[in-house]
Amino acid sequence: MSYKIPIGPYHIALEEPYKIELECEGENVIGSSLKVGFNFRGIEWLAERKNITQSIALLERVCGICSNVHSMCFCMGLERIGNIEVPERGQHIRTVMAELERLHSHLLWAGVAAELIGFETLFMQIFRLRESVMDALESISGNRVNYSMNRIGGVNRDILDDTKIREVSQAIRTVTEGTLIPLLTTDQTVIARCKGVGVLTRLEAIAYGAVGPVARASGVDTDLRRDQPYLAYGKVEFVVPVQTSGDVLARVVVRALEIVESCKIIDQVLDRMPQGPIHAGDIYFVPEGNAVVRIEAPRGEVFYYLATNGSDTPLRVKVRTPSFANIPSVAAMVLRNTIADVPLIQAALDPCYSCTDR
């Protein structure tokens, strides 16, 4: 006989409002239903009633972790509609910001995962590293969360001294390659807790529309930085890590490997940073048009559709965040697992409910 267990919207196992109702037989999950929207802010609606300059600041608030990605994607959409060319140096600075943000996001997630696995010491070590990324972001932008770096046609602030960024990149790469990856791939506690748990097959990942590390851990070889290069990604070398087992362990490994690749990208971009302007001047209007822009955020593909009519206010701003694409696949992941595995499965998704609810 089956029974239902509601978890959320406010629950000790979930630090953001979200509800999952599990249908169980004994300890095993045989079905689930998800509910989101508890944080609905109507950001798309608001963005269609503010001018494009105001909307840059607004859209940076879609997410508290990958905030830069959203203002950047919005600006890139308007630049595409207006045929506005971003100076090379501006593109390189955007790339550095995007990869530092990926490091920040992946390290935050790795710390949370370490704690959920029950590995408190690792959690502390990872958060120490994450703090150094926040310091590097602050050294560039003056801010630790909402960086206000993007403007239409480029960036607001230059990277005047890259010493701090290089030090952080080197330190993270050393710890990740020397400690984190060997530990995550060989430690028996981690393997016992994560291997074979929360499997999402490749075909399920495609049908559910999973993106980013979740898709790549299920054997879907996709990464917009490589497949549709933007900013400076076409000029640097990096590997897209892909795993095929589709379980929690695969998601852990993919993100750990991606941390190293981000460090490589940052180093290369800093090495080849061109001189010149960082933006294309003051731009407050774009002509009539519409465009889609997709970029590879830390959690996967971000999709923006923008439509303009030549005024300073956009006609339509559609934001599809990676968590919005990934969270529904939890329904497939939790099947045939035990209730005790559900918090870990959800954490391995690296969900952001702020992004999802917008």
Next chain:
Amino acid sequence: MRAEDTRLQIGGTWIERADGWWLTVPAASVQEIAHTLLKAEARFVTMVAQSEPNHVLKLSWHWDMEGTLLSVVSFLDEGIAVPSIVDTYPGADWAERETRDYYAVTFEGRKDTPTLMLRDDDKPGRFLRTSGDSL
């Protein structure tokens, strides 16, 4: 190459843009297109609704294939039902429910379309422009 073959298989006049390939179709053919795209292992990205003048709604469905964006567009009068693709792509569930929340679109072929972002008893169509909120 697979994306090109799939476009040929679907047929119609695809237009290449900086952001991918676009095809305008009647909404009734979206289900069949979704079937073809799933067979080709295209990933469903999202759907977008946009209010046009004279109570016309522009709906677009977007897929990714090897990094290439394939977008299918339909124009329809507000209030006209469109076929659901959830049976083919379960990942389209939230996109359809959100589109109903914001633009009051009815999706045919679903058992039900509960609210996603709005409260259970909220009236759908929150993003539709009113006379005091013109385009």
